[in-house]
Amino acid sequence: MMNASLSLMISFIIPMLVMIIATMVSKKMINDRESNSPFECGFDPKSSARMPFSLRFFLIAVIFLIFDVEIALILPIVIILKSSNLTIWLSSTAFFILILITGLIHEWKQGALQWAE
Template identity: 60%
Template sequence: MILVLMMTIMTLVITNLVMFINLMLYKKSLMDREKITPFECGFDPKSSPRMPFSLKFFLIAVIFLIFDIEIALLLPMMPTMISSNMMQWMTTIITFIIILIMGLYHEWNQGALNWV
């Protein structure tokens, strides 16, 4: 029991020591002006590094990821068709595809697919 208590105390001391050392080194690197400025081939930047980002790109990327993951979920269902009950398999696939089509219709209805 005492061994477990000593190991716990040593673990806490070591982790707190490492965190304290990290905090001290991090503060020193924040004070360096050259390290916090943006870098463009050795020259000072000509424009603001915080350029506005088009939300359309983000929405299209999210929609792509959602449908990509759903296709990745559909692919393993094909080999299971042979070993499962056909009625349950068809019900599952049709339900899944209907949910996909409803999501696509919702995105289309909300105007997320319009690029104007």
């Protein structure tokens, strides 16, 4: 019992000491304007380092990735046709494509596929 409590205390003390020493060593003592700027070349930036990001473009990209992965899931369906029951294959394929079409209609009605308003 004594060995277990001693090893438990050591397993808490050593990581705490390492974290405290790491935070003390990693602190910068001198903070100036040039070191805190996004460009450390000595020149003032002419514009913001952050560029505006289009959320509509991001949404289109995510939708493209989702449908791209779904196409990769549809490709093996043709190979499975030879080794499976036709009714089970037809029902599962129809169900999968129905889910895809339902998602596409939902995105279309939400207006996510319209690039310009």
